[in-house]
Structure formats: C-alpha cells, structure tokens
Amino acid sequence: MTEPTIQVKVHQAVGTISIHRDEKRNALTRTMIFDLIQAFRDLHGEKKVRAVILTGGGSAFCSGLCLDEMHQIIQEDDNLERWHQDTSTLAELLQLMLHFPKPIIAAVNGPAIGFGAGLVLASDLAIAGPEATLGFPEPKRGIISGLCAPLLFFRVGGRHAARLLLTGETISAQRAAEIGAYDEIVPAKNLWAYGAELTKQIAQSAPQAIQQTKRHLNDTVGEQLEMLISLGAAASATSRTTEAAKEGLQAYIEKREPEWP
Template identity: 30%
Template sequence: MAEVSAETRSPAKTLVESHLEGGVLTLTLANPPANALSIAMMEALKGALDRAREDERVAVIVLGAAGKVFSAGHDLKEMTAHRADADRGRAFFARTMALCSSLMQAIVRHPRPVIAAVDGVATAAGCQLVASCDLAVASERARFATPGVNIGLFCSTPMVALSRNVARKHAMEMLLTGEMIDAHTALSFGLVNRVVAPQALNRTVMDFAQTIASKSPLTLKIGKEAFYAQAEMGLAEAYEYAARVMVENMMARDAEEGIGAFIEKRQPQWRGE
C-alpha cells in the first residue's frame, strides 16, 4: 500500500503533497494557479527533501505540480509587500534568495536522483527549479522562460542553474530576451531530457524513475555526487578525483555483487553497501 504524507503551512493549506510508492517519492507543488516559490512553499519543499535524505525507502524523487503552471517563480506579491519595511525589503529579499539558493543546492546535493515532471509553465525561479533537477521530462504543453529582464529584475539566480544545463548562448538568449520557449525548444537547448504527449507524461516519468530505482542505491548516490563534483574541476583534477571514486566504488559490496551477477547472468541483489 502506498504511503501518503504532506507538508503543510497550516492545517488548512497543503503546499507540497508527498506520495511514496515502489521506492519513488512524488512531491507535488500544490498551490495553484501559480505554485509560486513563496517562503512557505520553499520551506515545505526543502523540508520534504531533507526528510527524504533519511528515508531508506526512497530511491528516486519525482517533482511535479498541480494545475497549469509548474511554478511561476518567486511570489512577487509577497516580496513587494515587504517594500513597506524600514529597509525597503532588503532583509526579506536576502532571506528569500538565500532560501531559494539553499533549496536548489539541496536538490543538486541530494543523494537520490530528482526528476522534474513538467506539465505546464515554468518561469524564473520555476525554470531554475527544473534546471536544478537531475533529469526533466516535459509534456508538449510545457513552456519555459527566465523573464525577469521584462520587469527590470534580471534572473541572476535562475542563471546559475540554467547556465550549468544549457549552452552559454542558449542561456543568454533566454536571460536577455525573457521570451517563452516551448517544450521542443527546451529539449533542443538541453533543458529537458524528453518531451511527450500530456497523457503520456506520468507513465514516462514513472518508467524513468522505476528504471533508475532498480539500480544500487549506493551506486546512484556515489555517481550523482561525483558527477556534480567533477563538473566543477579542471580536466586533470577531475580524472584524479573520478579515479579515486571508482576505486572506492569497486570496494563496495554492491559493486562486487553487480559484477558477479553480470558474470553469472543473474539479477543482482542490492544491499546498499
């Protein structure tokens, strides 16, 4: 039987719905129509991710959203309200950006692979959220933009995730024009892995997730951590680091079991060690 829990801002409002089944934890942004990344939404999502780190039942995380908008980014009404503060909102803006940066890094540094399932519009920090995930599957009706430049607010923090996922000129095109791109353009840019019909999105994402969940959890953790670490290094340093990781990985019981199973032509029995 599937287990269901929820992150709530108050008893009356569920912001992030959580559903665990077959090793796949689905986290759903549940504050349509905008699914804005307010302080409360970001805290709820980060809390769910943090708990998943300690839950050995979780092999893969899927991040989705309710409604027609995946996420419109930061809650501009919430931020604007703080312009009435004595410091014109500076402290609140700093808190918002620090929490957002912490949330995005929590996804990248999470020991479980995170897959974005995008069936709507993802703009600004919402686009950043998609770019921060390890994989992304979009429906044909998904659209993406970093439109801050249109309102005098360059998408500087979304730029960090975007520029690490797409070619430099594609990133600059999105950041400088603020124009919306469709799902197939996002695929050609490298922002998403696959584009499917809306009715096939859930099935495609679950197939993806279950394929990954069938692998050794230890190997996935080692590999994800190493991928992002080496990407920040020079070539020689990256090879030295990756070689050390390979040696340590070879010493793991799961590697011994996996290689043995391959040689013996049988299914491996993962122990996560």
C-alpha cells in the first residue's frame, strides 16, 4: 500500500503534519492541497493537541505547487474557472491556518519555495534548519505570488517583501532569519524536538488564552489579511491565463530559458 503524501501523527500534546513527495521535493498537487486542509481539520478537534508542527519529509520542506500539473492545466482552453477554483482552495488553506485555534510551528527542514514559503508564513512560528531556503520564483514562470504576498508583507515588511517578490531570488536560512521570515535556526536533526519544546511552553498557558491571542494577532493586527489573500487568489488565477504563464511553464518543462512575449 502506498504511503499517503500528507501524514498526520499525534504524540502527547504535539500534532505533526508532514509532507511526503520526496521525488518532487514535496511539490504540492491539487489532491495534496485537499489532504492538507483535511489534516488541519482532523487536528482541530484533538483536545490534547496544543500545537501542530508542519514539516517536510526528505531534504525539502515544500518546493511549492506542482508545475507539471499546472502545465497540464494551462494547455486547456478557457481554463480561468479552473484556475479560480484552484486558487480559492489555496486561499482556503492559508485562511484555515490563520484561523486554526492552536499555534502552528513550521519546522523548515529544507527549501521552502513559492506556496511552500507561503505555508511557512501562514504558520505562527517558524524554526529552520541550516539548509532551509526561502523564495518566490513565480515571476520567472510568468505568474505572480498573489496569495503569499500579503503574508510576506505581514511577516517581514514592505521593503523585504518587494525585493523577494520582484527579484524572484531564493535566500538562505540565515538571511531569512535576519529579515524575520524564520524565527531562528537550529540543527536539522533537532527541528521536531525543538518544536516539541516550544509546544511544552505553549501548553503552560490556558488554551483559550492562546486561541484568543492568535485571533487578536491575525484578525486585529493583521485585520486585512483574509481579504488580501482572497484578492491575491483572484490575481494569481488571472496571471495563469496569460501568454507569459504559458511560456514560463513551457520553458520549465523543456528546461530552457523563457522567451517572454
């Protein structure tokens, strides 16, 4: 029997969601997105779980969305509705994480790219191994990172967000920690254990107080996040219908430099 690509485990007060698609550096298919949503819903009702650790299997955290799958969709005629459905589901996942009643700790064991970086930014805490990287290369594929842009701005500020989104560069774990995308860097082999220690600290507080604090941060301080993510979903869907997107994804498949229209 094939192992599921999204695995959920509970150990004492810690819920763990891990992404497993090692051969594709944990790139997310449409099915995996639905499975991630279900994983968070499953842990929502686990009373003994005080925090959730989100991590990746193998050497990557998550390399973003599956570009092979996106390339297949972009070949279809009149695919705007399909793109809107997909980006709405992605927005649903990010908003679910923001409203999740328990802290989410991203344990970033390797590259977090594109929507994978968005998963980190939608988490409440982010600890990273030395090999973790972070980047938003979507413009190099002719599309935009509309869903993640509001979260990036929320976590690191406008200047750092502009540089990452406009250059498409991938930065090191050290640089990501310097700008606030990662909280701290710990040895990769200790990531889960350190996440469990953070969970113990969280468990010393009243669950209702933690939930209310998270709601205050994300709904009050970040009061426009949900709206901006929804707007970003629509912008992302539109960007995927352009000739630039078709060329960018085709160039990726053919392993060549794009020739922009």
